[in-house]
Amino acid sequence: xxxxxxxxxxxxxxxGDRLELARQFTAALxxxxxxxxxxxxxxxxRLWSRHVLNSAIIAPLFSPGRVGDVGSGAGLPGVxxxxxxxxxxxxxxxxxERRVAWLSEQAQALGLDNVEVVRARAEDWQHGAxxxxxxxxxxxxxxxxxxxxxxxxxxxxxxxxxxxxxAPNEIAAADKVLRKFRLTDARxxxxxxxxxxxxxxxxxxxxxxxx
Numbered sequence: 001x002x003x004x005x006x007x008x009x010x011x012x013x014x015x016g017d018r019l020e021l022a023r024q025f026t027a028a029l030x031x032x033x034x035x036x037x038x039x040x041x042x043x044x045x046r047l048w049s050r051h052v053l054n055s056a057i058i059a060p061l062f063s064p065g066r067v068g069d070v071g072s073g074a075g076l077p078g079v080x081x082x083x084x085x086x087x088x089x090x091x092x093x094x095x096x097e098r099r100v101a102w103l104s105e106q107a108q109a110l111g112l113d114n115v116e117v118v119r120a121r122a123e124d125w126q127h128g129a130x131x132x133x134x135x136x137x138x139x140x141x142x143x144x145x146x147x148x149x150x151x152x153x154x155x156x157x158x159x160x161x162x163x164x165x166x167a168p169n170e171i172a173a174a175d176k177v178l179r180k181f182r183l184t185d186a187r188x189x190x191x192x193x194x195x196x197x198x199x200x201x202x203x204x205x206x207x208x209x210x211x
Contacts, residue, residue: 002030002034002044003044003045004030004044004045004047005044005045005046005047005048005049006048007023007026007048008048008049008053010053010195010196011048011052011053013195014053014056014057014084014195015056015083015084018083018084018086021083021110021111021112022052022056022080022083022084024109024110025052025075025079025080025083025106025110026047026048026052028106028109029047029051029074029075030044030047032102033074036098036102037098038073038074038099038102039051039074049196049197049198050198051076052076052080053192053196054076054077054162054196054198054200055076055077055080055081055137055162055200056077056080056081056083056084057191057192057195057196057199057200058077058081058135058160058162058191058192058200058202059081059084059085061160061189061191061202061204062081062085062088062133062135062160063132063133064087064088065088065089065131065132065133066088066089066091066130066131066132067081067088067089067090067091067131067132067133067134067135068090068091068092068093068131068133068134068135068149068152068153069081069090069091069092069093069134069135069136069137070093070122070134070135070136070139070145070148070149070152071093071094071122071136071137071139072092072093072094072099072103072117073094073096073099073138074099074102075092075102075103075106076137076138077135077137077162078090078092078103078115078135079092079103079106079107079110079112079115081135082107082112082114082115083110083112085114086112086114087114088114089114089116090112090114090115090116091116091118091131092107092115092116092117092118093118093120093122093125094117094118094119094120095119095120095121097119100117100119103115103117104117122148122149122152123147123148125151125152127152129151129152129153129154129155129157129207129209130152130154131152131153131154131157132153132154132157132158133153133157133158133159133160134149134150134152134153134157134158134159134160134161135159135160135161135162136148136149136161136162137161137162138162141170141173141174142161142163142167142170142171142173142174142177142203143170143173143174143176143177145161146159146174146177146178146181146183147177147181149161150181150182150183150207151181153207154207154209155207155208155209156206156207156208157206157207158204158205158206158207159183159203159204159205159207160202160203160204161202161203161204162200162201162202163188163201163202163203164201165201167188167201167202167203168188170203171186171187171188171203174186178205181207182207182208182209183205183206183207183208184205184206184208185204185205185206186203186204186205187203187204187205188201188202188203188204189201189202189204
């Protein structure tokens with residue numbers, strides 16, 4: 001029998017009046033995520049704390065505009081962030097057809113009119129450096145991720161990438177790539193300390209276009 005994590009009380013603090021949508025999405029992911037290849041069998045017992053709240057807690061870091069989520073997959077963080085920040089236009093970029101179908105279904109079911117789903121690999125993005133920011137979660141090491149994300153972001157825009165405890169070492173290992181893609185002020189920020197039992201870590205950096 002599948003055990004799904006109970007909704008933590010802190011979810012109301014994180015989502016506010018958008019909590020019901022977060023509940024609907026989490027329930028759908030718990031019910032269908034494993035069978036559709038979106039999450040592994042060990043994830044339902046920690047779905048809220050490890051995935052949904054981990055994604056949502058970074059929502060205040062984004063300024064209003066148009067933000068891409070590269071490798072959106074199950075919608076973590078893209079769908080969760082679209083729930084938490086209805087004032088932002090979210091572009092969910094995902095190459096796999098079955099995941100694109102899931103993302104589109106969820107956007108429609110939840111009434112998220114601030115979501116655009118694009119079936120593409122990040123390296124095949126056709127629209128140039130037009131996004132105000134790009135995020136990603138659990139995609140790849142920073143030095144591999146930067147060439148996929150930085151070219152999508154306008155001059156002065158930001159990368160806000162969810163990372164694990166090894167984030168400082170990832171920045172050090174990506175030094176040459178950071179310089180190549182003209183990224184400045186790369187740093188690790190811990191988000192949700194004192195709110196979540198396991199706070200989130202992001203790597204942030206500003207994109208500077210060639211002059």
